[in-house]
Amino acid sequence: MPRLSVSPSSKPNCSLIGLICVFLGLSATHTHAEIAITVPEQVSLLANTNTQQLSISWLGGAATTFDLIILRTEFNETVFYGTVSVTVNQVSGRHEWNWTSVEPLECTSLSVRIRSRDEQMTSDWSDTQILQGSDLPSNKDTQMYPQDRIVPVGSNTTFCCIVAEGEVFDSINYSSTVMNATRLSRRTYATTVVNQGPSRSTGTNVLCFTRLRLSLMGAVVFVGYPPQPSDFVCETHDLTSAVCLWNKGRDTSLYGRKRRTRYSVNNRDCTDSNPLQQQKECSVPQWEGNWTLVAVNPLGQYSLTDSAELSHRVCPVAPVELSSVVHAWNATVQWQWKYRSYSSLALVCQVELTAAGYKKKRTITGVGLRSAVLSDLHPDEDYSVQIRCGAQQNFWKWGTWSKPISFKTKTDVPDTPDVWMWSNRDGTGQVIWKPLTQRQSHGQITGYDVTFWNPEENRQHTVILSPDTSAVPINLTQMAYFSSDNKVIATVTAKNADGMSQPASVSLHLTDVEPIAVSRAVYTDKGFPLLWQSNASATCSFVVEWHETSCTYDCPVDWIKVPAGNTNVSIESANFQPGVRYTFSLYSCPSDSPELLQRWQGYTEELVPSGSVSLSSSQQGSDILLTWGSIPMVDRRGFLLGYNVYISNGSQLTLLANLSDLETRSYTVKGFSMGSYKFTVKAYTSAGEDTGTTAFITLEPYTDWLILEILASLGILSLLLVIATFICYKKRKWVKKAFYPDIPEPKLPSDWSSAQGPMDVRPSPHSMVHIVEKPEWDSSKEVLVVIPEEDEDDEGQGIGDEPVDTDEPTSLRYYNQVVDERPIRPRFPDSSTSSASSLDSAHTDVTYTGIQTSGSSLVFQLDPQGSSEGHQPQADHSVSCGGGGYRPQMQPRAPSDDMGLASAEHLLEPQAACSGGYKPQSSWHFDSPMEAEERGSLAPSLGSPTSIASTQFLLPDGEEHEEEKRQQSSSAATWFTNLLSSTKP
């Protein structure tokens, strides 16, 4: 090793010398390093393309640490760069290091360089060693790597595609998946598939596509599992050789000649031809006691061992050549063994008996068993038997079942029929029995014999029936021998080719007239549990019969016989239906003297009623009565718990009442006003309500009361009328005076009637009275003008043509404002008693002397002032004022002699002088309402007495003065007051 030496020198040259020394020293040090670290030489590359491992060896001198760099040659991309410690292989004397490539080594060329390292000092790089890839230009075809690779599930694999010269890479597909590719070289592209799943049996294709698709290249990869067999065990069948069995375990997904799993047992090839078979088997000629199973595939191997003594692993083969000896109630099965060695083997065998679909196993033991006796068989029944055996000592496992052997037992007499009876309430009924099953018949049934006999009288009667019969109708009331002591026994026997069965008897009985109390039976998952009281002295058995409760006549009945001493039974039947009520009856001593002990009813499942009540509604006064009928038993489908009464309001039902008393089938709805209502009644069980029945009703007024009210009103009215009539009758004089006063007889100054004839009051044909009305009284102008005859042309043509002795035209003209234009005729004094007679009179009886002013003019003054004097005008007043004039109705004044009517002239002169003068009764009638208002209402005239003939008010009008008007306006009240006062005593 060169040393650094420093020599003394002169002071001025000291620094120069020092520098030289340092330079020399450094140079010496560098020379020393080059000598110690050698450059690796003879680098050699050895590629294993299957494992993608590159073995690199070189001569590296004494160095133990090297830097390695591996590059893709074409693109000069570093694939690996690192420092590794490598020892010299003592055999070859070379340094060796292995590198595993992620990519197949064929994908592209790799360049390798190595340098030695001693801590921080390194040698020069070795010469580059190139591993030639398959993408050399000389290799022009498309290629794909790796080919036929087998990898475990879950691994990652990198595939590379070298496209052909002149073609352009397009894509790499893994199965149908397009992968992302990386370019490794000019022609090479690679992709990595991660976490690969199991491939199918023919592997997974990796395809490389070029743009032009001139050629297709690809590779197949197989992804699977190493073998993992299980349950390896060896046994013997022939007591000499060994048969080893195992389960192949999970599917390796590796198939084909080179990938399938190969098995060996104790180095004997046990690979079978069917790789899909799950249970594997391999025979070894001799019992070796220890076995080793080795399972191998390209991904690994798995070993299993087993060891045992032969006697502990005996698995007998299946018995062969089975035969049988058959009887009615038993049979014997015989068989042979394949190996004679079994004759001394203690065996335990299973005999499996199959009859009518049911299997039953029996076990028998013995040395070298070759037969088995099968007892407790049934006559005339098909059986199938198969047998398997095992070693009785050190039992290992059952051997294989033999092939089955079939036989049919022989026939025998039938079993005793199960007999019962059904009686209706009318004395009829049936003797019934359950048809014998195949197992009970013991052969083809040829018929039944039914015998009725009376043990007391020892009389009997037999009926022979066909084999398909299971009931005989009876009429207990018509059985002569029954009526004697009420005891007849029916005996039934079944027949087949082998003979008759034992007889089955039942004592015939009438149905109890008085129904027994019925309890309720609740269904459970084990049926209807029925309990009854124990009778210690009872030695008889029982029969529990049941039928649908809704059935009453010749019902389909089922029954079960209960041995004596039992106090409970659970009834279950496949025929039970939900929503059907069943009646269960317990009878004692069924074959001797049946007695009904108890009765139950129950449902397997209660349902809502299928039918509804029949509902009707009626009105009772202001209430509504709802009534309904019961639901038939078959429709109830459960125990009725009550009824719900609803009122329908549109689509909603409002509960009115819940009636839990089943006997109550009516309901009165109160407090509803007039109108239409809809009621719904629903019966309910524990399962709920039925659909309900709806009734409509319209609540109407109570007509009886209406009629009563009308009658009462009429009665009261009639009573009032009677009272009024009676009062009127009693006060008829007053009434007459009030309403029909006598018209005073005209006072004549002399006796005209005797000396002179009646005065003709007809106006002079040569003059007419013309009333001239003036709003303002003007005595000088308002005068009664005698209209010359020639002046009447415009008022009534033809009058002048009338005969002059006819008074009617004259009267009409005179009373031209009267509604009734009939002429007012003067009445005779006695005409007041009969108005009709005055109407019929053809003559004018009244002579108006006051207006008989021939040749003179009279003026009727319409002076209110004058009329306001009152309706009791004084005669002198009239005379003095001239306003009263003639007033025939003034009866109080009539007898008065002060009237001054001594003569017509005397009378008429003051009248003519008085502006009031005479006023016709028609003056109350106005032509216009205005005028009526001015004059006052008509009402005051109502109380005025009127002439029957004239219909005119004879009393003065109220227009005379206002006070009188007021009095007249309440004339009705006045009349009523008068009526009351007149009725007073």
Next chain:
Amino acid sequence: MSERRTRRGTGSDLSRTTAARAAAIAEQLHHECAILLELYRKTENFPADVADGRLVSVPPPSSQLDTRDKLWRLHSALLQCRSLLERAIAKEEEELGGGRKGEYENQRKMVKERLSLLLINTGELLKAADGPAILTPSLEGLELDGPTILFELKLWVYRIFKEVDYWTKMTITTLKGLPSVIVKEPARTTRARRSTRR
């Protein structure tokens, strides 16, 4: 490829019937081949336009060929197809088989059996046309070993299926182009032909 044939005589009615039957079988085989190819393409994710190139070698078609030569050429190709198909099936089973059998395996078996039936009919037809001369095509030189790389093996199998399909179509075309009455020509001596790849 070389082959020998001998001649036999037969009636024209029989020839017509045989030709019609052969054509019908070829139609059926063509249909079954199409299904088989479709199944294989789907199973192996092969594109439709892959693996062209003939495996069967027969004399090139020519308008100069008479009916007998056409039938002989056809029959020879079908015989090669069957040999290739049998070999492909065996090779596939050996290298890739062992898994559960499915629709593909059933269809492959059906095509193989139908091809054998077609060969019987074309053989009879050839006998009818060629008299006592018995066609004995040689399979010498036929590449029956198949590739060792499994992907190439798959491509090879696919090519064989396509070859069967192609020659089935050729059979249909040829049989439809035959004259209605196949005239029995004078007997010829056994001859050998040098086949060329199409």
